[in-house]
Amino acid sequence: MGAQPLMRIENLVKHFHVRLGAFGERSATVHALDDVNFDILEGETLSLVGESGCGKSTTGFTLLNLHRATEGKVIYQGRNIVELDEKAMRPYRRQLQIVFQDPYSTLNPRMTIGEAVGEPILFHKLATKAELPEKISTLLADVGLPPRFASRYPHELSGGQRQRVAIARALACQPKFIVCDEAISALDVSVQAQIINLLLDLQQKYGLTYLFIAHDLAVVRHISDRVGVMYLGRLAELATREDLFEHPLHPYTKALLSAVPEADPAHERSRKRQILQGDVPSPLSPPSGCRFHTRCPIAMDVCSKIVPDWREARPGHMVACHAVTEGLPG
């Protein structure tokens, strides 16, 4: 891969301290992210997948410095941005944007669409007040909305239209990098396809880099260059889209892929799913060693004792699994 890393994530750790018990008398640590390492390449779409609570959204938040990292580095343009304070962070904020899942709660109901899209433009002084209406029309056109929408309020819009506005708002800052945090998950299938197409078009037009956080593997397969699989706060596997879907190495990835339904009745009836038993353990007290060992079909003795290294199993194909690195079938 010839592309340069846009962002380099090194040993990123995020712990949340919570108080438990009816009176908050006990304290505990949620191990949301532990020792996460990866690069995001310029112009690519990197997806993070995994079950709820696996830390994929926390990763997105932490590398935009919206959550303070507990340890580790996020190197962007030569700076470790997670140690910057709010003021020093501001120039980077413009370049690093995020689109959230729920287009109903992310827009201020009392602001018109024009005001919502115009706000970041004025804040970052990207245009004068006189140029603003023109700028807003262009942005709305970019996301496929007619200019008259500028005077409407969020409640007049459908979910898909609101998500277009949220994207326009992120684009208003002329970003380099957008975290799409389950940005299409709340939408209906037919509308979801419209937004996926829009995201791909915008990427080409503006050379954007996406970190795409999602749980729908068919969608992820469709739009990603590379895919990372997370389990309970750690990366289990990261590879190109082809490698990950055609030659998954980690047993968790295999189980995840086998759970995805396909639009083919004969295939669905006959397929043998490899169904994972049980639920994801609590991140309050993650299992020792490999965090997946409690549900892993090929777990060995070593798995409950030693955390597997994050290693390159094939060129560009990273995995953290003892069975794989020992060359056992898996």
Add this chain to the structure above:
Amino acid sequence: MMMANGMRPHPVTNTGERLLDVKGLTIEIDTRRGPATVVDGIDLHVDHGETLGIVGESGCGKSLTMLSLMRLLPNKIKVTKGEANFAGRDLQKMSNADLRKVRGGEVGFIFQDPMTSLNPVMRIGQQLAEPLIYHRGMTKAQARKRAGELLRLVGIPGPEERLDAYPHELSGGMRQRVMIAIGLACNPQLLIADEPTTALDVTIQAQIVDLVKELRDKLGMSVVWITHDLALIAGLVDRINVLYAGTVVEDAPVDALFANPSHPYTQGLLASIPKLTDERSARLSSIGGTPPEPGRRPKGCPFAPRCPLVEQICHDRVPSLKGIGQAGAHRVACFVAQRKLEAASWAPNR
């Protein structure tokens, strides 16, 4: 006849007899602008032992239709026309007392969100026992024993201990299993599952689909599975009804629907699911626009404003479901599709 495990034996195969038969059901919602139609003269049926998938996007009326049968609609939403026969009785004309016996007894429900459907301050065991005491006249001790059996049936480990747990002590997948156990408590003839896996992760979703499949085969009940995800139910259902803006636009056996989707909306839905075999960045085909809002339904075919094949007749008249293919098992409500298929079936003979 009761079997040793308390389960009634059911015919496992589809006998072709109607268990549920809904005709011309119309549901209206009171708005400030007056009544607006959300479900427009819907016809649907479920046979004994059959699993029906109802597919549609948000707001198409798929949940309202099923809720209306059990008189579970909110105040401002009312059934204005139509009948619904369940096992030979009209549910619409039944007294509230009689309907209460059907609801939760002969018809079980599983709702989408197990966190809001379970009572947070009641132990799981009590919630399971409630329908058994009410519908089956069991004593508390009998109901508790049966509740434990039900939890075992839905694959909850340590069922007896779990009876004393509160909903918040269970994970999302476990809560949904409890919901399924409650739905099955009285050996229903019909289980209505309203998007039961939407809030769950893909691995848990697969567990729940397999569980319902297994229980259906074991208990021989009919199932209606409401969803927006065509792929999810591909391996589960016998027949699919595709809903759009409160009408059934296509009704077909599951294989026929996937092999030969005939309504342009069904075609659009199937095409907008990313395939695992697609090239990256290939454009997904999408359906432009959004479904009509209640009260702003077009005069003709409700899909006409978004339809790629639209003709003048579609704006003027509402198409009705007509059989295509053999035995009329595959039905579609689309003027263009009906004409194409007629032409195809005539051509070889003339």
